Amino acid sequence: MRATFDLILPVLLPSWRFFETVEASPRIEWAPEGSDRWRAVHPRPEKLTGWTMLARLFFNPAWNEALFLVTCAERFREDGAPAALPHIQERALLAARRVEPGAPLQLRIRFVLGQGPARIEEEIYRAALFE
Amino acid sequence: MSLETALRATEILLALALLQQSLEHIFWARAERRTFFIRAALAIVLLTGWQSIWVLAALTAQSVVLLHRFGGAYNGGSDRLALLILFCLTAASFLPPGCGREVAFGYLALQVLLSYVVSGQVKIANAAWRRGQALADVFAFSAYPVSQQVRGLHRFSGLMRAASWAVMTLELLLPLALISRETLLLALGCALAFHLANAILFGLNRFLWIWPAGYPALLWLQGLVDPLVGWHAPTMFWGG
Numbered sequence: 053m054r055a056t057f058d059l060i061l062p063v064l065l066p067s068w069r070f071f072e073t074v075e076a077s078p079r080i081e082w083a084p085e086g087s088d089r090w091r092a093v094h095p096r097p098e099k100l101t102g103w104t105m106l107a108r109l110f111f112n113p114a115w116n117e118a119l120f121l122v123t124c125a126e127r128f129r130e131d132g133a134p135a136a137l138p139h140i141q142e143r144a145l146l147a148a149r150r151v152e153p154g155a156p157l158q159l160r161i162r163f164v165l166g167q168g169p170a171r172i173e174e175e176i177y178r179a180a181l182f183e
Numbered sequence: 184m185s186l187e188t189a190l191r192a193t194e195i196l197l198a199l200a201l202l203q204q205s206l207e208h209i210f211w212a213r214a215e216r217r218t219f220f221i222r223a224a225l226a227i228v229l230l231t232g233w234q235s236i237w238v239l240a241a242l243t244a245q246s247v248v249l250l251h252r253f254g255g256a257y258n259g260g261s262d263r264l265a266l267l268i269l270f271c272l273t274a275a276s277f278l279p280p281g282c283g284r285e286v287a288f289g290y291l292a293l294q295v296l297l298s299y300v301v302s303g304q305v306k307i308a309n310a311a312w313r314r315g316q317a318l319a320d321v322f323a324f325s326a327y328p329v330s331q332q333v334r335g336l337h338r339f340s341g342l343m344r345a346a347s348w349a350v351m352t353l354e355l356l357l358p359l360a361l362i363s364r365e366t367l368l369l370a371l372g373c374a375l376a377f378h379l380a381n382a383i384l385f386g387l388n389r390f391l392w393i394w395p396a397g398y399p400a401l402l403w404l405q406g407l408v409d410p411l412v413g414w415h416a417p418t419m420f421w422g423g
Binding site: 055056059060062063064066067068069070071072073074077078079096097098099100105108109110111112113114115116117118119120122123124127133135136139142164165166167171 | 321
Protein backbone atom coordinates (compact mmCIF):
# COMPACT_ATOMS: atom_id res chain seq x y z
CA MET A 53 0.00 0.00 0.00
CA ARG A 54 2.84 2.36 0.93
CA ALA A 55 4.62 1.51 -2.33
CA THR A 56 1.46 2.30 -4.34
CA PHE A 57 1.08 5.62 -2.54
CA ASP A 58 4.74 6.49 -3.27
CA LEU A 59 4.18 5.76 -6.98
CA ILE A 60 0.90 7.69 -7.28
CA LEU A 61 1.93 10.79 -5.33
CA PRO A 62 4.33 12.15 -8.03
CA VAL A 63 1.49 11.72 -10.54
CA LEU A 64 -1.07 13.63 -8.47
CA LEU A 65 1.44 16.30 -7.41
CA PRO A 66 3.91 16.56 -10.31
CA SER A 67 6.92 18.83 -9.92
CA TRP A 68 7.15 19.99 -13.60
CA ARG A 69 10.74 21.22 -12.99
CA PHE A 70 11.86 20.15 -16.48
CA PHE A 71 15.59 20.73 -17.12
CA GLU A 72 16.03 22.90 -14.02
CA THR A 73 19.71 22.09 -14.33
CA VAL A 74 21.40 19.92 -16.92
CA GLU A 75 22.72 16.95 -14.97
CA ALA A 76 25.18 14.22 -15.91
CA SER A 77 23.71 11.99 -18.59
CA PRO A 78 23.90 8.17 -18.71
CA ARG A 79 25.45 6.06 -21.45
CA ILE A 80 24.36 2.42 -21.37
CA GLU A 81 26.71 0.19 -23.34
CA TRP A 82 27.52 -3.48 -23.94
CA ALA A 83 30.60 -5.30 -25.22
CA PRO A 84 31.72 -8.90 -25.70
CA GLU A 85 33.32 -10.13 -22.47
CA GLY A 86 37.03 -9.22 -22.26
CA SER A 87 36.68 -6.72 -25.10
CA ASP A 88 36.80 -2.92 -25.08
CA ARG A 89 34.54 -2.57 -28.13
CA TRP A 90 31.69 -0.87 -26.26
CA ARG A 91 28.51 -0.16 -28.19
CA ALA A 92 25.50 1.89 -27.14
CA VAL A 93 22.40 -0.20 -26.37
CA HIS A 94 20.45 2.33 -28.46
CA PRO A 95 22.96 3.79 -30.95
CA ARG A 96 22.33 7.36 -32.08
CA PRO A 97 22.21 7.66 -35.89
CA GLU A 98 24.43 10.17 -37.69
CA LYS A 99 21.36 11.86 -39.20
CA LEU A 100 17.65 11.27 -39.73
CA THR A 101 15.68 11.97 -42.88
CA GLY A 102 12.68 14.26 -42.76
CA TRP A 103 10.45 11.27 -43.50
CA THR A 104 11.85 9.32 -40.53
CA MET A 105 11.38 12.31 -38.23
CA LEU A 106 7.77 12.61 -39.40
CA ALA A 107 7.10 8.89 -38.91
CA ARG A 108 8.60 9.03 -35.41
CA LEU A 109 6.00 11.56 -34.35
CA PHE A 110 3.52 8.69 -34.52
CA PHE A 111 5.65 5.63 -33.75
CA ASN A 112 8.92 5.83 -31.84
CA PRO A 113 9.11 2.79 -29.53
CA ALA A 114 12.89 2.21 -29.64
CA TRP A 115 13.60 5.81 -28.68
CA ASN A 116 11.02 5.76 -25.89
CA GLU A 117 12.61 2.56 -24.59
CA ALA A 118 15.99 4.35 -24.65
CA LEU A 119 14.49 7.21 -22.61
CA PHE A 120 13.05 4.67 -20.15
CA LEU A 121 16.52 3.17 -19.69
CA VAL A 122 17.91 6.68 -19.08
CA THR A 123 15.34 7.06 -16.29
CA CYS A 124 16.28 3.63 -14.90
CA ALA A 125 19.99 4.50 -14.93
CA GLU A 126 19.27 7.80 -13.14
CA ARG A 127 17.19 5.97 -10.51
CA PHE A 128 19.96 3.39 -10.08
CA ARG A 129 22.56 6.14 -9.60
CA GLU A 130 20.52 8.40 -7.32
CA ASP A 131 18.72 5.90 -5.10
CA GLY A 132 20.80 2.78 -5.72
CA ALA A 133 17.37 1.42 -6.77
CA PRO A 134 18.10 -2.28 -7.43
CA ALA A 135 14.70 -2.68 -9.16
CA ALA A 136 15.85 -0.38 -11.99
CA LEU A 137 18.79 -2.61 -12.99
CA PRO A 138 16.86 -5.66 -14.33
CA HIS A 139 14.96 -3.37 -16.75
CA ILE A 140 18.33 -2.21 -18.16
CA GLN A 141 19.86 -5.71 -18.25
CA GLU A 142 16.85 -7.28 -19.94
CA ARG A 143 16.63 -4.66 -22.71
CA ALA A 144 20.42 -4.38 -23.15
CA LEU A 145 20.62 -8.14 -23.62
CA LEU A 146 17.89 -8.11 -26.27
CA ALA A 147 19.66 -5.30 -28.16
CA ALA A 148 23.10 -6.94 -27.88
CA ARG A 149 21.86 -10.37 -29.00
CA ARG A 150 20.70 -8.88 -32.30
CA VAL A 151 24.38 -8.05 -33.03
CA GLU A 152 26.28 -10.75 -31.05
CA PRO A 153 24.05 -13.86 -30.95
CA GLY A 154 26.38 -16.21 -29.07
CA ALA A 155 29.26 -14.47 -27.29
CA PRO A 156 29.33 -13.83 -23.51
CA LEU A 157 28.59 -10.16 -22.88
CA GLN A 158 29.25 -7.40 -20.38
CA LEU A 159 27.27 -4.27 -19.55
CA ARG A 160 28.42 -0.89 -18.28
CA ILE A 161 26.69 2.34 -17.26
CA ARG A 162 28.64 5.60 -17.48
CA PHE A 163 27.56 9.15 -16.70
CA VAL A 164 28.99 12.08 -18.67
CA LEU A 165 28.85 15.75 -17.77
CA GLY A 166 30.10 18.73 -19.76
CA GLN A 167 31.82 18.94 -23.10
CA GLY A 168 35.33 19.40 -24.49
CA PRO A 169 38.26 19.43 -22.03
CA ALA A 170 35.86 20.00 -19.12
CA ARG A 171 34.02 16.72 -19.80
CA ILE A 172 33.75 14.44 -16.75
CA GLU A 173 32.99 10.72 -17.05
CA GLU A 174 32.08 8.35 -14.23
CA GLU A 175 31.48 4.63 -14.60
CA ILE A 176 28.95 3.49 -12.00
CA TYR A 177 28.35 -0.11 -13.08
CA ARG A 178 30.14 -2.87 -14.99
CA ALA A 179 29.25 -6.55 -14.87
CA ALA A 180 28.68 -9.62 -16.99
CA LEU A 181 25.35 -9.67 -18.80
CA PHE A 182 23.55 -12.96 -18.23
CA GLU A 183 20.66 -14.53 -20.15
CA MET B 184 -16.50 25.60 -23.82
CA SER B 185 -18.99 23.86 -21.53
CA LEU B 186 -17.75 21.45 -18.86
CA GLU B 187 -19.41 18.44 -20.52
CA THR B 188 -17.92 19.30 -23.95
CA ALA B 189 -14.48 19.82 -22.42
CA LEU B 190 -14.66 16.52 -20.52
CA ARG B 191 -15.63 14.62 -23.67
CA ALA B 192 -12.93 16.36 -25.76
CA THR B 193 -10.36 15.43 -23.10
CA GLU B 194 -11.55 11.81 -23.15
CA ILE B 195 -11.11 11.62 -26.93
CA LEU B 196 -7.64 13.21 -26.94
CA LEU B 197 -6.53 11.06 -24.00
CA ALA B 198 -7.83 7.92 -25.75
CA LEU B 199 -5.82 8.77 -28.89
CA ALA B 200 -2.67 9.37 -26.81
CA LEU B 201 -3.10 6.10 -24.88
CA LEU B 202 -3.72 4.24 -28.13
CA GLN B 203 -0.52 5.68 -29.62
CA GLN B 204 1.50 4.66 -26.54
CA SER B 205 -0.06 1.19 -26.44
CA LEU B 206 0.67 0.49 -30.11
CA GLU B 207 4.34 1.34 -29.51
CA HIS B 208 4.50 -1.27 -26.73
CA ILE B 209 2.49 -3.89 -28.65
CA PHE B 210 4.76 -3.76 -31.69
CA TRP B 211 8.03 -3.44 -29.77
CA ALA B 212 8.09 -5.22 -26.40
CA ARG B 213 6.92 -8.82 -26.53
CA ALA B 214 6.79 -9.17 -22.74
CA GLU B 215 4.28 -6.35 -22.37
CA ARG B 216 2.15 -7.13 -25.40
CA ARG B 217 -0.89 -8.56 -23.61
CA THR B 218 -1.10 -5.71 -21.08
CA PHE B 219 -0.95 -3.03 -23.75
CA PHE B 220 -3.34 -4.88 -26.03
CA ILE B 221 -5.92 -4.57 -23.25
CA ARG B 222 -4.99 -0.91 -22.80
CA ALA B 223 -5.40 -0.25 -26.53
CA ALA B 224 -8.81 -1.96 -26.49
CA LEU B 225 -9.92 0.17 -23.54
CA ALA B 226 -8.67 3.32 -25.33
CA ILE B 227 -10.77 2.42 -28.40
CA VAL B 228 -13.86 1.92 -26.24
CA LEU B 229 -13.16 5.27 -24.56
CA LEU B 230 -13.05 6.87 -28.02
CA THR B 231 -16.58 5.63 -28.69
CA GLY B 232 -17.88 7.08 -25.43
CA TRP B 233 -19.59 3.82 -24.40
CA GLN B 234 -19.64 3.32 -20.60
CA SER B 235 -16.87 5.92 -20.21
CA ILE B 236 -17.06 5.92 -16.44
CA TRP B 237 -16.15 2.21 -16.17
CA VAL B 238 -13.60 2.37 -18.97
CA LEU B 239 -11.86 5.24 -17.17
CA ALA B 240 -11.93 3.27 -13.91
CA ALA B 241 -10.40 0.23 -15.64
CA LEU B 242 -7.68 2.34 -17.28
CA THR B 243 -6.91 3.95 -13.91
CA ALA B 244 -6.60 0.56 -12.19
CA GLN B 245 -4.36 -0.71 -14.98
CA SER B 246 -2.21 2.43 -14.71
CA VAL B 247 -1.46 1.64 -11.08
CA VAL B 248 -0.34 -1.86 -12.12
CA LEU B 249 1.92 -0.30 -14.80
CA LEU B 250 3.42 2.11 -12.26
CA HIS B 251 4.47 -0.93 -10.24
CA ARG B 252 5.78 -2.80 -13.27
CA PHE B 253 8.05 0.05 -14.43
CA GLY B 254 8.91 1.38 -10.95
CA GLY B 255 7.22 4.70 -11.83
CA ALA B 256 6.18 6.42 -15.05
CA TYR B 257 7.62 4.68 -18.14
CA ASN B 258 8.13 7.87 -20.08
CA GLY B 259 8.70 10.57 -17.44
CA GLY B 260 6.66 13.76 -17.75
CA SER B 261 4.47 12.62 -20.64
CA ASP B 262 3.24 9.49 -18.87
CA ARG B 263 2.84 11.44 -15.64
CA LEU B 264 0.51 13.92 -17.39
CA ALA B 265 -1.38 11.06 -19.07
CA LEU B 266 -2.00 9.48 -15.67
CA LEU B 267 -2.95 12.81 -14.11
CA ILE B 268 -5.51 13.42 -16.88
CA LEU B 269 -6.82 9.90 -16.41
CA PHE B 270 -7.14 10.31 -12.63
CA CYS B 271 -8.87 13.72 -12.96
CA LEU B 272 -11.30 12.45 -15.62
CA THR B 273 -12.11 9.38 -13.54
CA ALA B 274 -12.72 11.53 -10.44
CA ALA B 275 -14.89 13.93 -12.47
CA SER B 276 -16.90 11.03 -13.90
CA PHE B 277 -17.68 9.52 -10.50
CA LEU B 278 -18.57 12.84 -8.88
CA PRO B 279 -22.12 14.19 -9.32
CA PRO B 280 -22.53 17.16 -11.70
CA GLY B 281 -21.67 20.40 -9.94
CA CYS B 282 -18.93 21.73 -7.77
CA GLY B 283 -17.03 18.47 -7.15
CA ARG B 284 -16.78 17.68 -10.84
CA GLU B 285 -15.57 21.22 -11.57
CA VAL B 286 -12.91 20.98 -8.85
CA ALA B 287 -11.56 17.71 -10.30
CA PHE B 288 -11.38 19.12 -13.83
CA GLY B 289 -10.16 22.51 -12.57
CA TYR B 290 -7.28 20.74 -10.83
CA LEU B 291 -6.25 19.32 -14.21
CA ALA B 292 -6.39 22.81 -15.78
CA LEU B 293 -4.26 24.18 -12.94
CA GLN B 294 -1.64 21.44 -13.35
CA VAL B 295 -1.44 21.95 -17.13
CA LEU B 296 -0.83 25.66 -16.51
CA LEU B 297 1.76 24.85 -13.84
CA SER B 298 3.52 22.44 -16.20
CA TYR B 299 4.48 25.47 -18.30
CA VAL B 300 4.90 28.12 -15.61
CA VAL B 301 7.00 26.09 -13.15
CA SER B 302 9.16 24.83 -15.99
CA GLY B 303 9.72 28.41 -17.19
CA GLN B 304 10.31 29.76 -13.69
CA VAL B 305 13.05 27.25 -12.80
CA LYS B 306 14.78 27.95 -16.10
CA ILE B 307 14.75 31.74 -15.89
CA ALA B 308 16.11 31.57 -12.33
CA ASN B 309 19.18 29.79 -13.73
CA ALA B 310 21.89 32.00 -15.30
CA ALA B 311 22.99 29.12 -17.54
CA TRP B 312 19.52 29.06 -19.13
CA ARG B 313 19.48 32.85 -19.55
CA ARG B 314 22.85 32.67 -21.36
CA GLY B 315 21.70 29.78 -23.56
CA GLN B 316 24.44 27.55 -22.09
CA ALA B 317 22.01 25.11 -20.46
CA LEU B 318 20.22 24.42 -23.75
CA ALA B 319 23.60 24.06 -25.48
CA ASP B 320 24.48 21.44 -22.82
CA VAL B 321 21.20 19.59 -23.49
CA PHE B 322 22.20 19.35 -27.16
CA ALA B 323 25.88 18.62 -26.46
CA PHE B 324 25.82 15.75 -23.96
CA SER B 325 22.31 14.87 -22.77
CA ALA B 326 20.65 11.65 -23.93
CA TYR B 327 17.98 13.52 -25.89
CA PRO B 328 19.24 14.67 -29.34
CA VAL B 329 17.92 12.20 -31.90
CA SER B 330 21.02 12.22 -34.14
CA GLN B 331 24.64 13.39 -34.19
CA GLN B 332 23.57 16.06 -36.67
CA VAL B 333 21.04 17.45 -34.15
CA ARG B 334 23.65 17.19 -31.38
CA GLY B 335 25.87 19.50 -33.43
CA LEU B 336 23.37 22.36 -33.04
CA HIS B 337 25.00 23.14 -29.66
CA ARG B 338 27.73 24.99 -31.56
CA PHE B 339 25.32 27.76 -32.61
CA SER B 340 25.40 29.84 -29.43
CA GLY B 341 23.14 32.61 -30.79
CA LEU B 342 20.50 30.06 -31.74
CA MET B 343 20.76 28.42 -28.30
CA ARG B 344 20.26 31.77 -26.53
CA ALA B 345 17.34 32.79 -28.77
CA ALA B 346 15.64 29.38 -28.41
CA SER B 347 16.11 29.45 -24.62
CA TRP B 348 14.45 32.84 -24.33
CA ALA B 349 11.63 31.82 -26.69
CA VAL B 350 10.90 28.75 -24.56
CA MET B 351 11.10 30.63 -21.23
CA THR B 352 8.90 33.46 -22.54
CA LEU B 353 6.24 31.06 -23.82
CA GLU B 354 6.22 29.03 -20.61
CA LEU B 355 6.05 32.03 -18.29
CA LEU B 356 3.50 34.07 -20.25
CA LEU B 357 1.06 31.25 -21.03
CA PRO B 358 -1.24 32.00 -18.04
CA LEU B 359 -1.70 35.60 -19.28
CA ALA B 360 -3.25 34.16 -22.45
CA LEU B 361 -6.34 33.27 -20.38
CA ILE B 362 -7.36 36.92 -20.80
CA SER B 363 -9.33 35.99 -23.94
CA ARG B 364 -10.23 32.97 -26.04
CA GLU B 365 -8.27 34.36 -29.01
CA THR B 366 -5.05 34.88 -27.04
CA LEU B 367 -5.40 31.44 -25.45
CA LEU B 368 -5.82 29.76 -28.85
CA LEU B 369 -2.75 31.63 -30.11
CA ALA B 370 -0.71 30.63 -27.05
CA LEU B 371 -1.79 26.98 -27.31
CA GLY B 372 -0.79 27.02 -30.99
CA CYS B 373 2.68 28.25 -29.96
CA ALA B 374 2.84 25.60 -27.22
CA LEU B 375 1.94 22.91 -29.74
CA ALA B 376 4.75 24.13 -32.03
CA PHE B 377 7.10 23.89 -29.01
CA HIS B 378 6.08 20.26 -28.39
CA LEU B 379 6.47 19.51 -32.11
CA ALA B 380 10.03 20.87 -32.02
CA ASN B 381 10.78 18.72 -28.94
CA ALA B 382 9.39 15.67 -30.74
CA ILE B 383 11.50 16.31 -33.84
CA LEU B 384 14.77 17.26 -32.11
CA PHE B 385 14.61 15.13 -28.94
CA GLY B 386 12.26 12.31 -29.96
CA LEU B 387 9.71 13.30 -27.29
CA ASN B 388 6.74 12.27 -29.45
CA ARG B 389 4.55 11.24 -26.50
CA PHE B 390 4.56 14.84 -25.20
CA LEU B 391 3.15 16.00 -28.54
CA TRP B 392 0.18 13.65 -28.15
CA ILE B 393 -0.58 14.04 -24.46
CA TRP B 394 -0.17 17.76 -23.74
CA PRO B 395 -2.98 18.80 -26.16
CA ALA B 396 -5.24 16.44 -24.20
CA GLY B 397 -4.94 18.97 -21.36
CA TYR B 398 -5.94 21.92 -23.55
CA PRO B 399 -9.75 21.46 -23.35
CA ALA B 400 -9.40 21.98 -19.58
CA LEU B 401 -7.67 25.33 -20.26
CA LEU B 402 -10.34 26.34 -22.80
CA TRP B 403 -13.03 25.50 -20.23
CA LEU B 404 -11.13 27.45 -17.53
CA GLN B 405 -10.83 30.43 -19.87
CA GLY B 406 -14.62 30.42 -20.25
CA LEU B 407 -14.91 30.68 -16.46
CA VAL B 408 -12.46 33.56 -16.04
CA ASP B 409 -13.60 35.38 -19.20
CA PRO B 410 -16.41 37.37 -17.52
CA LEU B 411 -13.91 38.48 -14.86
CA VAL B 412 -10.93 39.50 -16.99
CA GLY B 413 -12.23 39.13 -20.53
CA TRP B 414 -10.54 41.17 -23.23
CA HIS B 415 -11.98 40.96 -26.71
CA ALA B 416 -9.96 42.46 -29.52
CA PRO B 417 -12.83 42.59 -32.06
CA THR B 418 -15.03 44.59 -29.64
CA MET B 419 -12.26 47.09 -28.94
CA PHE B 420 -11.27 47.61 -32.53
CA TRP B 421 -14.66 47.31 -34.20
CA GLY B 422 -16.67 49.18 -31.59
CA GLY B 423 -18.84 46.10 -30.76
